[in-house]
Amino acid sequence: xxxxRHRRFPRTRASVRAAREFALATLMEWGITDRHDDIRLCVSxxxxxxxxxxxxxxxxxxxxxxxxxxxxxxxxxxSGDGDPEVREPDxxxxxxxxxxxxxxxADEFGVVDHSLGKTVWAVFKVAxxxxxxxxxx
Numbered sequence: 001x002x003x004x005r006h007r008r009f010p011r012t013r014a015s016v017r018a019a020r021e022f023a024l025a026t027l028m029e030w031g032i033t034d035r036h037d038d039i040r041l042c043v044s045x046x047x048x049x050x051x052x053x054x055x056x057x058x059x060x061x062x063x064x065x066x067x068x069x070x071x072x073x074x075x076x077x078x079s080g081d082g083d084p085e086v087r088e089p090d091x092x093x094x095x096x097x098x099x100x101x102x103x104x105x106a107d108e109f110g111v112v113d114h115s116l117g118k119t120v121w122a123v124f125k126v127a128x129x130x131x132x133x134x135x136x137x
Contacts (some may be wrong), residue, residue: 011055012051043063
């Protein structure tokens with residue numbers, strides 16, 4: 001059995017906090033009790049990148065969370081051009097660390113290009129929820 005939740009967010013800085021809150025609420029609803037900090041940070045970084053670099057004005061991005069057994073996948077889909085690039089952190093710089101952090105914190109990380117836009121995703125191994133609410137997981 002797998003679970004799926006998604007939500008669209010506008011191209012605003014405030015949407016990054018809303019995306020984190022949506023992700024945390026979903027984790028709690030699904031009974032995931034570990035890796036909250038890693039997952040929320042990665043959601044924040046992916047949403048920030050979508051807002052700053054991926055979503056054209058007037059458009060939205062989609063945050064999708066899916067859980068299959070003990071694998072939680074976080075995906076951010078946007079309709080913008082560009083190929084996200086993981087850069088090594090620069091000790092002197094004040095930006096450009098987002099995808100590096102995602103790559104380091106997630107168990108898997110990648111980008112899928114579409115004819116319009118892309119999906120940036122990260123997978124986290126989590127403790128499988130237990131209990132009658134989650135049969136088969």
